[in-house]
Amino acid sequence: MIQTQLALRDNPLRTKEDMRLALRQLVEPLESYYSEGCARLRLEGSGAAYPASIAEMEGFSRVLWGMVPHLAGGGNDPIWDICLKGIVNGTDPVHEEYWGAPGDNDQRFVEMAVIGFALAVIPEQIWTPLTIGQQNRLREWLSTVNRHPVYDCNWLFFPVLVNIGLRKLGLPYDAEGMERNLDRLEQFSVDGGWYTDGPGGHSDYYTPFAIHYYGLMYAKLMGGEDPQRSMKFKANAALFARDFIRWFSADGSAIPYGRSLAYRFAQSAFWSALAYAEAVTEEITFGVIKGIVLRNLRWWFKQSIFRPDGVLAIGYAYPNLVMAENYNAPGSPYWAMKAFLPLAFADDHPFWTEEELPLPDLHAIGERVHPSLVVVRQSDNNHVAAFNTGHLSSNEHTHTSAKYEKFAYSNLFGFSVPRAEWGLAQGAFDSMLALSERDNLFRVRRRNEETFIRDRVLYSRWKPWQDVEVKTWIIAGLPWHVRVHRIETGRELTVAEGGFALPIAADMASALQADRASASCSIATSGIVGLLGFEGAELIYPNANTNLMYPRTVIPTLKANIDVGIHWVISAVYGQPGAVPASFLLEGDDLERLVREWVEEEDQQIDTERIIRLSGKLFGEIASF
Secondary structure (H helix, E strand, O other), X not given: OHHHHHHHHHOOXXXXXXXXXXXXXXXXXXXXHEOOOOOOEOOOOOOOOOOHHHHHHHHHHHHHHHHHHHHHOOOOOOHHHHHHHHHXXXXXXXXXXXXXXXXXXXXXXXXXXXXXXXXXXXXXXXXXXXXXXHHHHHHHHHHHHHOOOOOOOHHHHHHXXXXXXXXXXXXXXXXXXXXXXXXXXXXXXXXXXXXXXXXXXOOOOHHHHHHHHHXXXXXXXXXXXXXXXXXXXXXXXXXXXXXXXXXXXXXXXXXXXXXXXXXXXXXXXXXXXXXXXXXXXXXXXXXXXXXXXXXXXXXXXXXXXXXXXXXXXXEOOOEOOOXXXXXXXXXXXXXXXXXXXXXXXXXOOHHHHOOOOOOOOOOOEEEEOOOOXXXXXXXXOOEEEEEEOOOOOXXXXXXXXXXXXXXXXXXXXXXXXXXXXXXXXXXXXXXXXXXXXXXXXXXXXXXXXXXXXXXXXXXXXXXXXXXXXXXXXXXXXXXXXXXXXXXXXXXXXXXXXXXXXXXXXXOOEXXXXXXXXXXXXXXXXXXXXXXXXXXXXXXEOOOXXXXXXXXXXXXXXXXXXXXXXXXXXXXXXXXXXXXXXXXXXXXXXXXXXXXXHHHHHHOOOOOHHHHHHHHHHHHHHOOOO
């Protein structure tokens, strides 16, 4: 790990040759893990929902997302001979490493897509070298994707990419199925160029690194054959880019949100695909895109993301199975290779010839740039946070509440997932309101009955129990934001409100008072102040490895016990890069007095219009905002 990590950290990532070197540095540790027949990448160490044989095929396939663009752009690599041998043996039914005949909704359809891409862009390297028999076996294996259904989500693109490859070679392909899938994918479109990942699904990184990524590939490869749809894909991506750019900080990091975060630098794959399809705009030029991609890679290569053998580990900023999905096998993280699409560009492509540019000027308070999020930036210190209304639907993926229903997601603090079900330390409830029937088992927001966004105010109504209704208003801002909750309960409850999770460091200092808690270190400062309804404050030390960014954290938390009836609890939450004196938390009582007077003045008839007026008063009192 040390050798790979240091090599990538030292790579300046300025030129095409630098990116080629980074690809070599990433794949070199894999060479000894290929099976004898080269059709499987046997990384081992953990399991996934599907058998090990399919997981090994997945690892093999995902390396190709970097290798195929590399070859398309004139590069070469010794690992390609291994890959080509693996494709031949993996599609041969009589070979012991045959990948097998896929069935309905099969993971192998996911992994076919990059082979379809390869057939379209490097036929001389993947198709021409094969014998007639080998070609027929590869074509037959790929064609199974046209005889089985796939999940009704981003998976619909996998048969499309396979069939593009078959079509480009002049082979039989499923034109009707392609059209049907593409039409269905457009039904997932929502405002601002976003897509949900299937009907009623979430809008997360699957919009940029899957649906838009493949749509832009389609636009590039099928622009001549299907110009109307290709132009639409490019226009939607350009619209989406104006929102998605707000997720990235000047230091190259981006907001972790949603599932499949183990794919790491796939975060910036959308920008690589935008350049690939030449869907640039006056503001988002090749130079701007180049800066986003390369800074994101540099940021990632500074993180501890490798196993001791130099293989990408499951996790986010460090190896971590606690946050993993049920479908994360040892080779899954190599979907990150999608970011290496610029290797397909010629040496004189504008991506490589234009100067790397910084992010354009972006407003501190973002408009509603996502179906459920408002993004706020602190351009002077690289802090970006997304404030969240939550969703009307949910799913059964791992840690859904933590990944989609927290009140705020930050590129600096990350977010935490629960380790187990007992208490606040196991639950790791940063940026959440957790409620318990006073039995130390807590419930949080999982889905909502109602949501909307007005200006900087985000509203949701949710029911952790049938006889408990919570109305939540989040007043977005940095470094302070305010949370207002109206809890109508038919049972006695303990409520706990968590701030941002701060890494525990040697230089950490903390402060604790009856109505506020804070902690600070050289990395950042986190704090929370009870403005109404809370009875005490604590520093919660969650179980190790619950946070995506830092193995050990502390969460400033407010608590209260409430009886049957209607209760209001209001807090102000602080999050800021760098060390701020731990005792600094809205010193004095002016803000608390303002909130109490405001609640009495409104006679508890609080609605969104009143919350919006409150937001102006509150932030007028916070000089640092």
